[in-house]
Amino acid sequence: MGLVHVAAGVLSDSEGRVLIAQRPKGAHQGGLWEFPGGKLEPGEPVEQGLARELDEELGIQVTASRPLIRLRHDYGDRRVLLDIHRVLDYQGTPSGREGQALDWQRPEHMDPARFPAADRPVISALRLPNRYLITGAGANVGAHAGPSDPDAFVARLGQILARADLRIVQLRAPGLDAEAYAQLAQRCANVCRDTQARLLLNCDPRLAAELPGSGLHLTEARLLALTERPRIDKPLIGASCHSASALAKAAELGLDYALLSPVRHTRSHADAIPLGWSRFAELVEDACLPVYALGGVDEADLDTAIRHGAQGVAGISGFWG
Numbered sequence: 483m484g485l486v487h488v489a490a491g492v493l494s495d496s497e498g499r500v501l502i503a504q505r506p507k508g509a510h511q512g513g514l515w516e517f518p519g520g521k522l523e524p525g526e527p528v529e530q531g532l533a534r535e536l537d538e539e540l541g542i543q544v545t546a547s548r549p550l551i552r553l554r555h556d557y558g559d560r561r562v563l564l565d566i567h568r569v570l571d572y573q574g575t576p577s578g579r580e581g582q583a584l585d586w587q588r589p590e591h592m593d594p595a596r597f598p599a600a601d602r603p604v605i606s607a608l609r610l611p612n613r614y615l616i617t618g619a620g621a622n623v624g625a626h627a628g629p630s631d632p633d634a635f636v637a638r639l640g641q642i643l644a645r646a647d648l649r650i651v652q653l654r655a656p657g658l659d660a661e662a663y664a665q666l667a668q669r670c671a672n673v674c675r676d677t678q679a680r681l682l683l684n685c686d687p688r689l690a691a692e693l694p695g696s697g698l699h700l701t702e703a704r705l706l707a708l709t710e711r712p713r714i715d716k717p718l719i720g721a722s723c724h725s726a727s728a729l730a731k732a733a734e735l736g737l738d739y740a741l742l743s744p745v746r747h748t749r750s751h752a753d754a755i756p757l758g759w760s761r762f763a764e765l766v767e768d769a770c771l772p773v774y775a776l777g778g779v780d781e782a783d784l785d786t787a788i789r790h791g792a793q794g795v796a797g798i799s800g801f802w803g
């Protein structure tokens with residue numbers, strides 16, 4: 483069975499809604515909604531094919547785009563390689579040139595069941611920001627300890643989340659016992675509510691289920707021990723990964739994102755061997771979910787991370803200071 487290489491585009495409007503199109507009834511995955519695009523011609527570069535398809539299907543001329551996510555999916559009757567790009571700039575007004583219905587939808591309102599199965603990670607990618615904050619230690623303690631001063635810790639979190647482009651935070655405090663973690667999580671949840679940020683709990687899933695917060699973050703050890711996606715009433719679940727097998731497991735369980743580390747040497751994980759950007763890109767290439775670059779990276783690396791296939795950058799020291 484051959485591989486069908488497809489380029490598709492994400493067009494956003496000023497309210498953050500994304501353009502979707504309905505596939506014709508008789509087509510593969512007919513009746514479902516998709517990101518506009520189509521098959522590349524043999525040897526055709528992705529950006530060129532994307533521009534051609536969006537001109538044919540929508541009557542627009544793409545002038546700037548960048549990769550969002552690359553995915554592989556096996557439908558049984560067809561294997562697809564999807565290159566999904568964000569369209570950053572275009573000329574013209576999109577219209578359904580092939581008679582297809584169009585709609586503009588906010589990513590958080592998209593129902594994955596109404597899209598081809600391959601598109602689920604695309605919807606996750608659209609719902610996630612490109613900067614991901616991990617809490618550091620409080621004053622006077624090493625990165626592996628918990629915060630020694632919860633008041634200062636919560637105040638620091640509030641300061642950082644005042645920035646409009648940091649909308650997701652993982653509460654990482656491996657030095658705390660369950661009770662101290664739960665107390666701190668309650669206080670962080672209040673800060674996140676006030677700043678409209680999403681809080682991800684890095685703790686035992688059973689504890690997380692009892693705590694406020696938008697999601698759960700799994701350590702690689704917790705991820706590898708699972709056989710199914712944790713059944714928890716929180717929309718967002720991700721995991722730390724350090725290998726191809728962990729990324730494959732995260733995708734197989736239908737997690738929403740992974741953190742892949744360490745890209746560079748870091749003081750917090752001094753013994754770990756850095757992946758470097760080219761190995762990072764190789765691992766992301768085969769991963770079927772959004773992946774953040776972590777470990778010795780900061781905001782200055784955002785463009786580099788995206789060029790190497792990442793959703794964005796995650797960090798402790800780069801953001802926490």
Ligand SMILES: Nc1nc2c([nH]c(=O)n2[C@@H]2O[C@H](COP(=O)(O)OP(=O)(O)OP(=O)(O)O)[C@@H](O)[C@H]2O)c(=O)[nH]1
Pocket residue numbers: 486488489490509510511515516517518519520521522560562564598599600601
């Ligand atoms: N455009 C697009 N195709 C997708 C998406 N998700 C997904 O699985 N696909 C699959 O990718 C393939 C795209 O092929 P297509 O039939 O749209 O290609 P095309 O526009 O060149 O049409 P053609 O077959 O008439 O030449 C289909 O198998 C489709 O099911 C998506 O979000 N957008």
